[in-house]
Amino acid sequence: MSGGGARRVVVLKGGRSLERQVSLASGARVQDALERLGHEVHGLDVGHDLVARLRELAPDAAFIALHGSDGENGTIQELLEILGIPYTGSGISACVRCSDKILAKHAMVDAGLPTPDFLSFNETAFKELGAAEALPAVEERLGFPLVVKPSDQGSALGIKFAAAATDVPAALVAAFSYSEKVVLEQYVKGRDLAVSILDGRALPVVEAVPDDGEFYDFTSRYTIGRTQFVCPAALDDATTARAQELALAVHDLLGCRHFSRVDLMCDAVTGELTVLEVNVIPGMTETSLLPMAADAVGIDFDALVGKMLELALAAP
Ligand SMILES: Nc1ncnc2c1ncn2[C@@H]1O[C@H](COP(=O)(O)OP(=O)(O)O)[C@@H](O)[C@H]1O
Ligand SMILES: [Mg+2]
Incomplete structure (x- = not known):
């Protein structure tokens, strides 16, 4: 049991x-x-009774283990702020x-800060403003292949690579x-890297190497054996340092707190690093x-949790 004593902690998970x-x-x-650490733990599958259950349990803190929409877009964080319950991770903004x-x-x-060149479209631009007419200009600027992704999903859901102009309409329909x-987004041919931030420090770089040599998708991401993860990634010291600096800079820029994971690409030809997103x-x-x-710096899973x-409980 680490310092601070046993706490009542709600783990928010599942959801829609x-x-x-x-x-x-x-x-x-x-x-x-959390149980091994000696806390009183309540798992909560997030649904209609969320607020009632939180009021009933009156936890010392909420550990947010939700991915995708509500957990990551500030919805749950808003509720927790209103209820006055400290929570793990970044704030609403x-x-x-x-x-x-x-x-x-x-x-x-x-x-x-470097991120692959991109253009964005709202669905209404296509439905009501004839944006399809502008696609050739978009394609000329970004080149092929290009990447089509929904603005607010995770885990590679809805992401398509368009090799030619004929692939773009179907990719857009899928993303919408x-x-x-x-x-x-401009396609970056290169290495898929992730830098996690913990308490103001950039952790060793992880490289995701898909077995089939191509795209790291939803299935390969959660199936052991479909993707090899190398940690620390085999990069020269200067590239490692730049990846870590860049990840910290983006974490700070976007106002993240306590921890995050920054996804980057390292261009195979130029070695240039670009940031795809922050989780x-x-x-x-x-x-x-x-x-x-x-784990690579000696912080095992229990210590990480x-x-x-601890960061959530100490937050102002
Ligand atoms: N511009 C790009 N060039 C090359 N690969 C990309 C690009 N954008 C995304 N990918 C691939 O798709 C994965 C998921 O993309 P990302 O932007 O991190 O979205 P999310 O993880 O939220 O689904 C990346 O890890 C990378 O393998
Ligand atoms: Mg990602």
Whole structure:
């Protein structure tokens, strides 16, 4: 049992997001760790009775193990603030910024931090303003292949790579089925990196190397054996340092608190690093990258969970 004594902690998990199963897996692991740390733990599958259950339990803190929509976009954080319950991870404003790839990417561009070139469209632009007419100009600027992604999803859901102009309409339809806003982004051929931040410190870089050499999707991400994770990633010292600096800069820029995971690409030809996105609620499953990176510096899963809770309890 680490300092501070036993606390009553609610672990928020599940919910109605598309990443429900991942969240249940993260939540179960977190609950086990909190129990081993000696806390009084209540798992809560988030639904209509959320506020009533939180009032009833009156926990000392909420550990947010929700992924996708409500957990990451500030909705749950708003409720917890209203109820006066301390919670793990970033506050409302950072959640709002990070869960919207368009907002986050504009903030990076405005601050001079590298992110792949992009354009964004609202569904209404296509339905009511004839945006399809502008696609050739978009394609000319971004080149092929290009990446089409919903602005506010995670875990590679709804992401499509368009190899040619004929692939773009179907990719857009797929992305619009997840979100009203879509990002068209320049494709970066290179290495898939993640840098987790914990308590103001950038952890070792993790590289995701898909077995089939291509795209790291929802299935491969949560299936052990489909993707190899290398931690620390085999990068030269200068690239490692730059990736860590950049991740910290973006974490701060977007107003994140306590921890986050920053996804980056390293261009295969130029070695240039660009930031794809920041995840305010990184996965805590067996294959998740924040626990892996923490472990690489001697912070095991229980210690990591303990630290996340301690930061929540100490937050102003
Ligand atoms: N511009 C891009 N170029 C190359 N690969 C990309 C690009 N954008 C996304 N990807 C691939 O898709 C994965 C998921 O993209 P990301 O933007 O992190 O969205 P999310 O994780 O929220 O689904 C990345 O880890 C990367 O493998
Ligand atoms: Mg990502």
